[in-house]
Amino acid sequence: MKIAQIAPLFESVPPRLYGGTERVVHYLTEELVRQGHKVTLFASGDSITSAELVPCTTQALRLDPDVRNSIPHQMLLLDKVRERAEEFDVLHFHVDYMHFPLFRTQAGRTLSTLHGRQDLPDHMPFYAHFPEMPLVSISNAQRAPLPRANFVATVYHGLPLDLHKPTLQPTGGYLAFLGRISPEKRPDRAIEIARAAGLPLKIAAKVDNADEAYFRGTIAPLLDGPGVDFIGEINEGEKTGFLGNATALLFPIDWPEPFGLVMIEAMACGTPVLAFRGGSVAEIVEDGITGRIVESVEEAVQAMPSLLALDRKAVRARFEERFSATRMAAEYVKLYQKQLRKRPASERHLHSLAGHSIARLHAQAETGFQNEAN
Numbered sequence: 001m002k003i004a005q006i007a008p009l010f011e012s013v014p015p016r017l018y019g020g021t022e023r024v025v026h027y028l029t030e031e032l033v034r035q036g037h038k039v040t041l042f043a044s045g046d047s048i049t050s051a052e053l054v055p056c057t058t059q060a061l062r063l064d065p066d067v068r069n070s071i072p073h074q075m076l077l078l079d080k081v082r083e084r085a086e087e088f089d090v091l092h093f094h095v096d097y098m099h100f101p102l103f104r105t106q107a108g109r110t111l112s113t114l115h116g117r118q119d120l121p122d123h124m125p126f127y128a129h130f131p132e133m134p135l136v137s138i139s140n141a142q143r144a145p146l147p148r149a150n151f152v153a154t155v156y157h158g159l160p161l162d163l164h165k166p167t168l169q170p171t172g173g174y175l176a177f178l179g180r181i182s183p184e185k186r187p188d189r190a191i192e193i194a195r196a197a198g199l200p201l202k203i204a205a206k207v208d209n210a211d212e213a214y215f216r217g218t219i220a221p222l223l224d225g226p227g228v229d230f231i232g233e234i235n236e237g238e239k240t241g242f243l244g245n246a247t248a249l250l251f252p253i254d255w256p257e258p259f260g261l262v263m264i265e266a267m268a269c270g271t272p273v274l275a276f277r278g279g280s281v282a283e284i285v286e287d288g289i290t291g292r293i294v295e296s297v298e299e300a301v302q303a304m305p306s307l308l309a310l311d312r313k314a315v316r317a318r319f320e321e322r323f324s325a326t327r328m329a330a331e332y333v334k335l336y337q338k339q340l341r342k343r344p345a346s347e348r349h350l351h352s353l354a355g356h357s358i359a360r361l362h363a364q365a366e367t368g369f370q371n372e373a374n
Contacts, residue, residue: 001336004088005029005051006042006081008095009073012060013047017233018180018206020261021115024157025094031160031329040088042081056080078102085109090336100130107132108343111335113155114138117279119145119256134339136332138259139280153335156284157259158328159268159319166270166316167244174200174229176246176271178239178262181207181215184255189276189297191222193250196301199227201250204242206233244269248291248307251275252300260284263291267319270312274300290315 005028011019014026025041026049032039033050041047045055046063056077061067078099085091085106093099093112103110113136127135127149134152137143143151175197177190187203194201207215223230234242243249249266257279264284266273273291275281285291291310292303 001090001333001340002038002040002088003032003336004040004042004081004084004091005032006077006091006093006095006099007044007047009044009057009070009077010061011044012063013041013043013049014236015060016063017235020259021094023236023261024115027158027160027325028329028332031325032333035329035333037333040084042077054080054084074098089340092332092336097126097130097133100126100133104130104132107134108339110134111136111152111332111339114142115258117256117258118142136335139283141256141279141283142258152338153331155328155331155335156323157261157264158323158325159264160325161268161320164240164244164265164268166268166312167240168270168312168316170245170247170271170312172202172245172247174202174246176243176249176266177201177203177205178234178243178249178265179205180211181205181219182211183214183218184253186252186254186276187219188222189252189254189300190250191219191225191228192297193252193274193300193304195225195227196297197304199247199304200229201227202229202231202242202246204231204234204238239265240269243271246271248304249273250300251281252297253278253281255279257281264319264323267291267315267323270316272307272310272312272315274303274307276300286318290318 005025007013007022007025011022013022015022029039029041029049029051039051040054041049041051042054042056044057044060046059047053057073061070061073082102091110094115096114096116111134127146131150133150135150137151137154138157140154175194177187179185181187190201243266249271251263251273253276259280263273267290273285275285275291275293277293277295281293285293287293292307294300294303
């Protein structure tokens with residue numbers, strides 16, 4: 001199949017440091033290429049991929065100090081996709097809903113995976129206005145606020161099985177918090193739980209500009225006490241050691257988490273997860289097998305002995321069964337094929353002819369360039 005993957009431009013694919021959506025796009029793209037599909041990735045120019053890369057900015061927007069407004073860059077991204085849309089069997093968007101007005105007439109060729117929270121009031125009338133756009137949720141909880149939206153499937157994220165090696169005998173002796181410093185992620189809860197349990201805590205997290213005041217006013221004062229080590233943002237290569245040597249991951253969220261990639265990253269390392277109930281948590285964590293699900297700090301502290309006693313080999317095994325990149329890609333391919341079958345035969349024939357014509361024009365242009373050079 002000829003597949004276009006359209007990624008956000010805020011981070012490269014994969015991200016150099018923090019970045020969930022772009023990381024998932026990377027794993028999906030690489031697995032689709034491995035399976036023999038012809039994949040084109042629309043992303044920032046500093047992305048690294050086995051697919052054909054269409055650079056839509058020079059570098060990730062978050063890392064470009066000259067970028068003040070992301071919208072013009074995102075509009076250029078969508079226009080580049082529009083220019084080449086006829087080349088693809090499916091256009092798989094990961095940019096929320098910005099493309100809806102431009103691609104609604106080609107809805108049958110699109111698939112839009114929603115990566116963010118969907119419980120905001122402004123979303124509801126928007127999705128109602130575009131009922132033809134097929135949507136994919138990353139958890140069933142994510143789609144709950146939009147019962148009338150056109151969700152065609154839920155596809156859980158997946159990781160390559162060889163990305164993280166499991167650590168069955170951790171040596172760190174600490175609890176881990178990994179991700180982003182923000183009020184909804186509740187690092188303050190993580191600190192409170194660790195201190196109440198009498199265990200050291202290591203925090204590896206980035207601080208966005210939008211959360212700087214929260215970090216300085218709420219979290220930084222808590223770091224002065226005993227037992228808490230703030231490491232800062234870490235890269236992908238450092239995650240295996242950080243998560244693998246932890247006795248458990250703390251995920252004490254206070255918002256409707258759409259998925260929570262760090263939970264399956266921890267499971268890949270064999271590390272159990274202690275998570276607060278909310279959003280996707282009950283779909284990802286199997287209570288008593290891969291972690292514990294709690295609803296308060298007190299309950300978290302009480303659950304700590306049973307959490308640390310969980311079989312890390314079983315945690316890794318459940319990760320392999322449920323959250324591999326191979327499984328994720330296979331589910332998306334089934335959706336792509338289903339979308340293709342829904343399109344009228346006449347449209348599929350015209351699209352095939354258009355694809356051959358475009359390929360022929362590219363070949364002719366290449367031949368012309370070579371003749372001129374000679």
